[in-house]
Amino acid sequence: MENFVVSARKYRPQLFDSVVGQSHITTTLQNAIRTNHLAQAFLFCGPRGVGKTTCARILAKTINCQNLTQEAEACGECESCKSFQNNASFNIHELDAASNNSVDDIRNLIDQVRYPPQSGKYKIYIIDEVHMLSTSAFNAFLKTLEEPPSYAIFILATTEKHKILPTILSRCQIFDFNRIQISDMTHHLANIAAKEGITAELEALELIAQKADGGLRDALSMFDLNVTFSQDNVLKYAEVLDNLHILDYDYYFKMTEALLKSNVSDTFLLFDEILKKGFDGHQFIVGLLEHFRNLLVCKDPVTVRLMQVSESVQKKYLDQSASAPYSFLASALSIGSSCDLNYKAAKNQKLHVEICLLKMANIAHVLNLATLPATEGDGVGK
């Protein structure tokens, strides 16, 4: 049996063109390579798992390639490319500053900088999580960064740009990596699923993308996990919901609908059902707040792009948003956030959330949103 290779490794992009959602960076790097205007020090900033190390490795491979393509991509076939692909190149040095942050670690690295490459043009030094270097290590490194030999290129990567000293910032060309959009991620997962012979419901992949919160590595690990649990290599929305322990969007839509109708009994019943499914009250309130926030954002064509949900879900939001007035959402958000803040201190947490729902339903009642005049007495006012 073949060894299982996790998708994040198996599908690590080998070309600039296959990097997802960072074209502002890959295009700039390719232009710099083409016009021979490459900086000697880069700082790659951005969240975890969005392609910083991947781009650093592609850059290293590309600038050493003996047969660059017109688009400034590595050929993948020359001796240098092959040695990069087999992790056997002597022209790339990676230091993970999270676990090697001492002066000695950085000295070892600096020592190697003195020797020019034996083959190929450039030696590339990648320092991951560079903000973790100790102050003395930083200082030792600074000198090399000031006057690097012409064949040396430094790529510093960090998830915490604000922790980087100004002396380093001013010496680097800075690239800010994006969180990956849900649509890009879903598309990427769908491609991988197809290659792996996995039938995946689009909603299931969107759910994974949503939960990954912008990080592609996380999305790929969740994808692998769900494939392991799946039967006959089929990824279904309902199963992914279960595996990732996510509360279905539908509950928030239904809850909002009941609130807008001031239907307290329905809100209580729904909340009870949610608890019985194993979700806790706090998780639910936080989710409901996010839901209201999305409804609010949907009200304005300018802010609607702040929504981080798939297209199909966005359509549902737009519909519900039209029936939820601004004044209701503003008050409900304020009631919900105080419920969130006081949740831990509450003695009876279920009742605490129920009171919050009651207040929200009451707002709808006061605003006269309940559309059924005949049943007005059924609502909160009774």
Ligand SMILES: Nc1ncnc2c1ncn2[C@@H]1O[C@H](COP(=O)(O)OP(=O)(O)OP(=O)(O)O)[C@@H](O)[C@H]1O
């Ligand atoms: N933009 C992307 N396009 C395609 N695949 C990606 C992208 N970002 C991440 N991946 C996938 O996730 C894996 C990890 O990405 P990478 O190591 O480049 O992330 P990183 O930004 O350096 O994260 P960290 O800050 O945690 O080191 C890659 O092997 C690849 O499979």
Ligand SMILES: [Zn+2]
């Ligand atoms: Zn090559």
